[in-house]
Amino acid sequence: MFNLEFSRYKILEELRKEGRSTIYKGFDSELQEKVLIRIIPINRDKDNVREGFEQGIIMAEKLSHPHIVKIFDLGRLFRQSYLMTEYAEAAYLILEDLDWKTLAHELKAQKPFPVEKAMDAGLQVSRVLEHVHQHGIIHKFINPYSIYWNGEKVKVTDFELHRSFFDYNLITPKGNTLYYLSPEQIRGDQPDARSDLFSLGVVLYEMLTGKKPFEGGDYKSITSSILTENPALPSSLNTNFPKSEDSMILKMLAKDPEMRYQTASELTAALESYQKEPPIQRKKSPTEEKKLPTGSKEIFIESILKENELFKSLDDKSLAKIASKLKLHTAGKDEVLIKEGELGRTFYIIKSGFVKIIIGEEGKNQATVTMLKQSACFGEMSLLTGEPSSATVKTVTPTELLTLTKIEFEKMLQENPTLNRYFHKLLSQRIRMTNLKAGEEMSKGFSGKLSAMGLAELIQTLNAAQKTGILTISRETSKGEIYIKQGNIVDTTVNELRGEKAFLELATWTDASFRFVPQAITMEPQIKMGTHKLLMEAMRRMDDLNLST
Incomplete structure (x- = not known):
């Protein structure tokens, strides 16, 4: 039926259909080798052929990489009736023919890949x-x-090159690709770009x-699961995968793109860092108690405590x-x-897993303020003040926690x-902020240090109190200013920076002091990202900074 030719290409057999396009096994008489041929019928009433074709040529030049399926040629066909029934014109792509199998074929066995091979892929x-x-x-x-x-090696294909010939999507994801x-x-x-990273996270998981x-x-x-459900920890399904790397995979799979x-x-830097770490060191991850060489529960717990700034100053005996x-709580x-x-x-310290801090009533104006991970502690403020919790x-995941009762916490x-x-220093800072929320300092400024609170938490407090004024952040010979109107950031300046970049720079000044002065703000907003997203980005960057140190 086949052995049909156009230009220097011979069509040998039909392999599969993808949307409106068809993939054929072919032969290039000039290169004297087998190729894949994608034929895409064109509807002149809907498709912007000339513009799409020019964009396709430009894109093909950019898609040159050792791990991308090569594009040898692309062009247009006219009145090839054996390829088109209802269309008189088509576009074609000539791709390298690989004898490799797709990951989809390998995943049919529903068994984990060797961890090192999966991470390398x-x-x-x-x-x-x-x-x-x-x-x-x-890619999309x-x-x-x-x-x-x-x-050993991967090659990626199915970029949107063929889609560039058209004004609308050729392929609507359905079935297994959903x-x-x-x-x-x-x-x-x-x-x-972050959408591609999520999809890669699903594949890697x-x-x-x-x-x-x-x-x-x-x-x-399927779509409900993607939108609302949190996956199990990879290490809980594959004991060969280090618990310490769960956070990398979960970060790729965050629902909010700002949290990925x-x-x-x-992501490449994180995966390269994983590869550089000796396998034996990964197996002795501090989050995997059973793999500690000493086998001592107390020594393992001490290693968790030492990761928390609160406990670093204590001697080994304490x-x-x-x-x-x-006590352990699961x-x-x-x-x-x-x-x-x-x-x-109860006072909590996270042994493994993740928790989130939420403010507001469920079903109303509820918002996630931040997420906490291994070695972070929480619950102390209510124990210290005797007041109800403010959050x-x-x-977020199955979580192991180390706990103390109120009496044990006070004794500690x-x-x-x-x-x-x-x-108590931290408590003093937060009481001051609580007073601010209650409106007790509406007419006067206040000041303090960022070492205990952090800029993001300070902004959240001003946001909750709907304050308007200028927040000045100072350290040594440098200072920056954050202009706040009804609790929202409208502009930030520091050195030569302005706007979002300036705020993200100030968020790293953990050793700085601050002063807030209430006053009228009349300027137009310069922050396009929005206060909430900006705070999430600041906290994400601080997390990355803490992880790298």
Whole structure:
């Protein structure tokens, strides 16, 4: 039926259909080798052929990378009736023919890949995305069907090159490819580079665990899972995967793009860092108690305490005593540990997993303020003041927690004056902020240090109190100013920077002092990102900075 020719290409057999296009096995008589031929019929009433064709040539030049399926040629066909039934014109792409299998074929076994091979494959795809994103190209449909693998190397295909011939999408994701779409794509929002990173996160999760992070049997259940459900920790499904790396995968799979890696370069750096760490060191991760060489529960708990700034100043004897008093509590995913408005009874330290801090009533103006991870502590403010908690704390993943009762917490402070001073300094700062919220300092300014509170938390307080004025941040010979109107950031300046970049710079000044002076602000807003997103970005960057130090 085939053996049909055009230009220097011979069509040998039809392989599959993808939307309006058809993929054929072919032969290039000039190169004397087999190729893949994608034929895409053109509807002149709808398709912007000339502009799309020119864009396609430009894009093809940019898609040159060792881990991208090569594009040898592209062009147009006219009146080839054996290829087109209802269209008189078509576009074609000539691609390299690989004897490799797609990841989709390899994943059919539903078994985890060897961890090192999976992480290396993820790194190769991340480098591809880093390359194409730098050229302004978003893949939009990263999934196991668009990734070829020969057991060692990967090659990515199915970029939007063929789509550039048209004014509308050729392929509507359906069936198995739905599992790999980002939440924003499901909502109909414009995807960006972070959407590709989410999709890669789904692929990498499946390679590591043999299971998809989001399940469902039809369109509604699959998309609902992607939009609302949190996946199990990869390490809980594959014991060979280090718990210490769960956070990397979960960050790729964050529902909010602002909480993911912001660029493929950031993800590539994280994956490269994983590769550089000796395997034996990863196996002895501080989050994996059973793998500690000493086998000592107390020594393991001490290692968790030492990661928290509060406990770093204590000597080994004091740490050992505190460790002996801590009790282990295991919480499931989405479990409420502390409820806003209720008296606290427990002090918590995170042993493994993640929790989020939520303010506001459920179903109303509820917002996630931040997320906490291993070694972070919470619950102390209510214990110190005897007042109801000002926020709800809820687990994001299955979480292990080290706990002290109120009586044990008070005894710990009595026996450790350094801890006692720090907690009460922090309490003093927060009481001042609470007074501000209550409006007791409406007519006067206030000042303090950022060392205990942090700029993001200070801004959140001003936001809750709907304050208007200028917040000056100072350190040594430098200072910056944040202009706030009814609790929202309208502009920021520091040195030569202005706007979002200036605020993100100030957010790193943890050793600075601050002063807030209420006054009228009449300027037009210069912050396009919005206060909430800007704070999330600041906290994300601080997390990355803390992880790298």
